[in-house]
Amino acid sequence: MKKISVDHLARVEGNGGISATIDGKVVSDVKFSIYEGPRLIEKLTIGLTPEEDVSMSPRICAICSLSHKNAVLRSMENALNIKIHPKSYLCRELMHMGEMVESHSLHTYYLSLPDYLGYPNAIAMASDFELEVKIALEMKHFANHIMKVLSGRYIHGENPIIGGFGTFPSRDELIFIKNRAIQFMPFVKKTVDLFCTLDYPDVPEKETIYACCEPGNSNYGFWGDEILLSTGEKFFRDDYQKLTNEFVVSHSYCKRSRYKGKPYSVGALARVNNLGERFKGETGKMYKKYFNKRWHVNPLFHNAAQALEISYCFERIPELVDEILKYEEDPKAVKYTAKSGKGTGLVEAPRGLLIHHHEITDGRVSLVDIITPTAQNAEDIERYCQIAAQKLLDSGKEDKIKERMELVVRAFDPCISCSAHMAEVTHTPSGSWKNKLEEIRKNSSPVYIGAGQQDRSDDACGIDIAQKLRGLGFKDVWLGSEIIRDDKLEGYTEKNTLVFFDAVDFNEKAGKITVLPLEYILTHSSISHKFVPFAASIKNLSLQKNAYVVGIQPDSVARGNKISPSVQKAVREILNHLRN
Amino acid sequence: MNNGKLKIGIYELTGCAGDALLILDCEKELLDIFKAVDIQSFLMASSDNRDGKLDIALVEGSVSTEREIEELKDIRERAEIVIAIGLCATVGGIQARFTDPNEWKKKYKEVYGDIEMTHTKPVQSKPIDAYIKVDYYLPGCPIGKEQFLDLFTRAVKGTLPERYPRPVCVTCKYNENDCLLNKGIPCLGPLTADGCGSICPNHNVPCFGCWGPVEGANLTSEYYLLKEKGFDIESIKKRMANYSGTKLIDFLKQFKKESK
Helix, strand or coil: CEEEEECCCCCCECCEEEEEEEECCEEEEEEEEECCCCCCHHHHCCCCCHHHHHHHHHHHCCCCHHHHHHHHHHHHHHHCCCCCCHHHHHHHHHHHHHHHHHHHHHHHHHHHHHHHHCCCEHHHHHCCCHHHHHHHHHHHHHHHHHHHHHHCCCCCCCCEECCEECCCCCHHHHHHHHHHHHHHHHHHHHHHHHHHCCCCCCCCCCCCEEEEEECCCCCCCCECCEEEECCCCEEEHHHCHHHHCCECCCCECCCECCECCECEECCHHHHHHHHHHHCCHHHHHHHHHHCCCHHHHCHHHHHHHHHHHHHHHHHHHHHHHHHHHCCCCCCCCCCCCCCCEEEEEEEEECCEEEEEEEEEECCEEEEEEEECHHHHHHHHHHHHHHHHHHHHHHCCCHHHHHHHHHHHHHHCCCECCCCCCCCCECCCCCCCHHHHHHHHHHHCEEEEEECCCCCEHHHHHHHHHHHHHHHCCCCCEEEHHHHHHHCCCCCCCCCEEEEEEEECCCCCCCCCEEEEEHHHHHCCHHHHCCCHHHHHHCCCHHHHHCEEEEEECCCCCCCECCCCHHHHHHHHHHHHHHHC | CCCCCCEEEEEECECCCHHHHHHHCCHHHHHHHHHHCEEEEECCCECCCCCCCEEEEEEECEEEEHHHHHHHHHHHHHEEEEEEEHHHHHHCCHHHCCCCHHHHHHHHHHHHCCCCCCCCCEEEEECHHHCCCCCEEECCCCCCHHHHHHHHHHHHCCCCCCCCCCEHHHHHHHCCCCCCHHHCCCCCHHHEECCCCCHHHHCCCCCCCCCCECCCCCHHHHHHHHHHCCCCHHHHHHHHHCCCHHHHHHHHHHHHHHHC
16 A cells, blocks of 8 residues: 655645555545644634624634635624625625635635646746736735725734724725726736636546525625525525535544535635626626636636636726715614524635624624535545546556645645634544444444355455354345345435445455445446446435445455455454454 | 855744735735745745755744644754744634633533544644744734834844834824723723734724733733723633733733732
8 A cells, every 4th residue: 555645735825735545556545634733713702702703713714814704794793683884795895805816816826826837836936927926916915905905904804893894995095996906907817818728637527516605686796695506506594504514524623514425616616617607797708718618527727717706806896996985974883782693604715615603692602603615625625636646547647646636735725724623634544444434333324235256266255244244143234146136225325324345456465455435446447347236226326425345355356166364364354343 | 055045934833824924915025035035944835845954933823733743843953043923823822712721621522522633632722932942922913014024124134123012002092093992992902912003993993902912011000090991800801811822821910910
């Protein structure tokens, strides 16, 4: 077994790593790791006033601090039943534009572009692309300026408060922002052209589900009261858990999210896929010019989607300023009398759907639930890295795996500081099949299936295990031939996990045990043929997703009735483990 | 390559990465900063990082895992001067709000359950001076650009600036703000270290204390001032806890002594 790992991912926000484990011909395990320590953010503000919470929660993340600010404010104002003045609403949107442009311009030009142009960092790139680097810096600077004017300072500004703002920007400040935005348009168009025409590799490409806020009124936008999925489904804000279904995995402190058992993606690419048809003006034209089917399946297009959103923001900023200027009076922050309540705030942070949920009891915060975009993307980041690593391994480009995985992780623009739910990820040591089996048994009721052929020496090991399990009195044990012939799997639900036992050739030492998701096996051509009939016989799709293969490396699968000693030993180990 | 430039490393432990981000935010000065010194390590900005001897290490974030303790000790060994930047490195950050180890353990369990970590164990968040000697402290959540550039330009010339032993109120007065305390709004300005430019009172918002407690303040006078204005001292202390991290204990001791 071999491990490829990037221990310190550079040019991402925060401290994280990615690793892949290779079992012979199969990429068996991909882990996106977070080295940030636990911060217990959701517990810090329990017992404090809503105002103190609004000050502290955005400290989760510096780069998305205003998204957190907007999300916590929307959540609190829903909980305390506050309707803010339209001017406050518009100013918050303008403030959000600042953060979006700042984050996207930093990510596209400084964190991602060096990958595509072959430089270690933007400073090195500056010698050859001085103009681009300088104008991108100007753009970022302008976005910081918007954030500073609206929120008080660039990071962790305290001017946005429950019920509105402490102070509003002056007319001059607003006019400056509008004019400057218009001046940037030629460079913005160049930015879109540049990032939409980069040569994005076609590995990995695979469908996923995209989730984002529904801005309403057929508009593009960065918040809403509903969540919209690429499947067409919608959820009201308080029902967010129907999407996120947070769960704990035993190999990680990072809570994960899956929708109906499947990983999903959030972020600029999700928004452009779900809402891109709503772009108007220049952005709409450029969307029509560049958007194509590959954007549906290739996470590397995140960068292109971010460029389109930069353009959307620059077209929206002048409109917003005009709308704000219609209100001459500065409204006072709305006072509230409610002492208790529950609320949810949905916002599109630059890197995707951000959810804050708060409960207030007797004027004090009593419950906080925060779901960050990176926590939601973690599963898809691993999935796409696995697909990329496997494809590269299959085509003999093992040396490219490390670099490509880094490219994929970076495309998602992960913000590791968002560690509300994230902390250290522990790597299961090699030979960790016991832990995996334990996890399966702990979280669901397993159905054991012995696969293989009786008359092919070691290939009989799966059947041997199944028969012995029956002998030990285990229920829900089947032979592969039975499930293909007799539909024995009808009646099982997503609460069950299918566990296949079989001899699997991983190019390892005979008797080595490996547990892999059936999905992984099916994507690998050289060993998938054994399992295709099973996969086809599993009619319940959620069961198919919830299936694992416990593979034993065979010594020989020649015609014969004898299982080799090393495989016999592995069979005993598995039985002993399951018996306890 | 020794080009006579100072070797500098910028490191991030547990936190929001806001201080490293603020350094990147010095757009106009950024290219000059990178030219003036030899940046050996800055993960947020570059993938080309080295782990050699350093003249100055800037460390952001609190120490929250055993891995970070090791990393920090290694940085200390390699660096002539270690500077703590930001609230998390200087006082432990908001995540060090639970100063009682038992309370921390309880909350930790509430969030993460009973899962046993095998790779690196979490530890209660502490400022970096809980583990290593620190040569200079630059407070702030996040650090202020002016204070950072001040520190940086001096450090490049081989000295460190004097610290800022004054509360937010000093700058607030320069900015000619109406005192929020006079309006009956509980503002933590008198107890909080200066450096933000009194940004919150400038916006008519009370100070939340995010620079941490001010050193060398006349706490006796502050205590009576707040009491005289009719503020509940207990709730003031509770508010101070949000951004004081582990330094709250010293602060409260002193506050108690002074208020007798």
